[in-house]
Amino acid sequence: MVFTKFVEVGRVAMINYGEDYGKLCTIVNVINGNLALVDGPQNITGVQRQKINFKRLTLTDITVKIPLNARQKTIVKAFEEEKVIDAWNESSLKKKLDRMEKRASLNDFDRFKVMLA
Amino acid sequence: PELQYRQYQVVGRKIPTESDPTPPMYRLKVFAQDEVFAKSRFWYYMNRLRKVKKSVGEVLRVIEIKEKSPNQVKNYGIWIRYDSRSGTHNMYKEARGTSLNGAIKEIYEEMGSRHRARHSVVQIVKTDIIPAAECRRDNTTQFHDSKIAFPLKHRLPRSNKKSHKSTFKA
Numbered sequence: 001m002v003f004t005k006f007v008e009v010g011r012v013a014m015i016n017y018g019e020d021y022g023k024l025c026t027i028v029n030v031i032n033g034n035l036a037l038v039d040g041p042q043n044i045t046g047v048q049r050q051k052i053n054f055k056r057l058t059l060t061d062i063t064v065k066i067p068l069n070a071r072q073k074t075i076v077k078a079f080e081e082e083k084v085i086d087a088w089n090e091s092s093l094k095k096k097l098d099r100m101e102k103r104a105s106l107n108d109f110d111r112f113k114v115m116l117a
Numbered sequence: 118p119e120l121q122y123r124q125y126q127v128v129g130r131k132i133p134t135e136s137d138p139t140p141p142m143y144r145l146k147v148f149a150q151d152e153v154f155a156k157s158r159f160w161y162y163m164n165r166l167r168k169v170k171k172s173v174g175e176v177l178r179v180i181e182i183k184e185k186s187p188n189q190v191k192n193y194g195i196w197i198r199y200d201s202r203s204g205t206h207n208m209y210k211e212a213r214g215t216s217l218n219g220a221i222k223e224i225y226e227e228m229g230s231r232h233r234a235r236h237s238v239v240q241i242v243k244t245d246i247i248p249a250a251e252c253r254r255d256n257t258t259q260f261h262d263s264k265i266a267f268p269l270k271h272r273l274p275r276s277n278k279k280s281h282k283s284t285f286k287a
Contacts, residue, residue: 006267
């Protein structure tokens with residue numbers, strides 16, 4: 001089996017557990033086999049620079065070219081240059097999450113409308 | 118709540134007497150969960166190393182030492198002295214992490230698991246931040262790679278909320 005998504009400096013991941021569920025973050029450094037140092041960047045995605053377990057991350061296809069231990073400023077610039085948020089919004093995972101969110105927020109009348117459609 | 122080590126600096130001395138009006142002050146940096154245990158450890162070492170007992174001494178100050186750079190990954194070298202079942206030994210261990218307190222917690226847990234050494238027999242002699250080139254353990258140096266890349270293998274599906282957790286998944 002070939003692996004295509006790697007934990008590496010600049011890999012964009014979605015947090016899939018906890019308070020920051022659904023938010024994007026960038027891997028800035030690897031601490032050990034379980035933990036990564038991650039940054040939103042905070043100004044764009046709202047995730048603070050922190051250490052996080054790989055179990056809480058869902059790696060995406062998107063990588064950003066940043067050096068090891070890049071500062072938030074550098075990551076913000078890279079995010080804007082490579083249009084990460086746009087790429088994320090186009091991705092199937094994001095669309096699936098939006099769809100699930102929409103379905104969860106439907107009221108009975110909306111469900112009726114969907115049923116007829 | 119989870120066990121959390123904090124680093125304290127305890128300063129104390131023998132109570133001044135007529136014959137010794139300005140006794141020397143001693144400073145101990147100790148890892149403990151709270152100030153009470155920090156002060157207790159201070160007297161433990163003062164007893165053994167400086168012949169000062171709690172009954173004739175005073176603690177002048179206890180301060181918590183906080184982590185200077187909690188968002189920087191560092192390599193910690195920790196020198197330990199511990200009692201095994203048949204003798205007392207020195208050890209050097211490395212831990213990689215963002216805070217010294219976190220590294221110390223890892224070390225105590227490791228000593229418990231690998232050497233069956235309980236907290237009371239482990240003494241932290243010295244701690245230091247080691248530059249990457251001087252790290253001695255493969256476990257630490259394997260992460261010293263700016264182009265590090267590895268896949269996450271054997272991912273187990275997990276619910277995104279603790280309330281959705283179930284022991285058996287259909």
